[in-house]
Amino acid sequence: MSIKGKINKIIDLSVVDGPGNRTSIFLQGCNFNCFYCHNPETIRHCINCMDCISPCPTKSLTNENGIVKWNYKTCINCDECIRVCKHLSSPKIYNWTVEQTVERIKNNMPFIRGITVSGGECTLQYEFLIALFKEVKKLSLTCFVDTNGGICLKNLKQLVDLTDYFMLDIKAFDNDEHIFVTKKKVDIVLENADYLASIDKLFEIRTVTINGMDNKNTVDKITKMLSKYIKQGHKIRYKIIKYRKFGVREEFSKFIAPSEKELEELKSIAIKNGFEDVIIV
Structure with missing residues (x-):
């Protein structure tokens, strides 16, 4: 199967x-x-609570033996089902x-x-x-x-071998700050960053920056940690991302992005530590 x-x-x-x-x-x-x-x-993952079925304007969601079934052919992608879902999931x-x-x-x-x-x-x-990658390689x-780095990739050698490059999100360098953002510790993420850089499979590091968080420490520590691989000739992009509230849950939409001045300072820190390809988006 x-x-x-x-x-x-x-x-x-x-x-x-x-x-x-x-x-x-x-x-x-x-x-x-x-x-x-x-x-x-x-x-x-959907828990089949059925709360999304009746709000669907095109009746594209049905209850089939206790399982929510989605008819993508009649769905108009209005996302009403996502709006009413209380479980951070989707039936689609x-x-x-x-x-x-x-x-x-x-x-x-x-x-x-x-x-x-x-x-x-x-x-x-x-x-x-x-x-999937085995078949795609044939093409x-x-x-x-694109990963958050929360799973030890050294234990997934076959996947790493098949993957051309990884794009890794590092939310924060400080463990307490990382837990604040993600509810998880940062140690595995940093181990993955070092591992992927060491085998030249780290295409890009990305950090979402938020006003009031220790963005300078994050960018400085990450780029210093990986600078030895840059010196070896590995090409790693650092993408500094401004926080945007679009799509964010309403209770967390009060945060704002850093100033343009701070973003430029973050870029300068990364460049000073040896990164050449640094972009702000």
């Missing part, structure tokens, strides 16, 4: 999820609970085999250079990723992973 993945959505053509035009695949489920998450409906999930997913990817050729798998946290479904496409 073919392995199935729980897919939240697919963006067929994306230019912001790695180099070139790419098909971006967002898997359901996450081991973090970041307060500023822009797609909190990907955090948990593709339970697709590797073969079904590859067929969708093939529809986008020859307009893409590769695929990027994100989430949620995609490495939670590492068996699906391994099977001469590159495979990127």
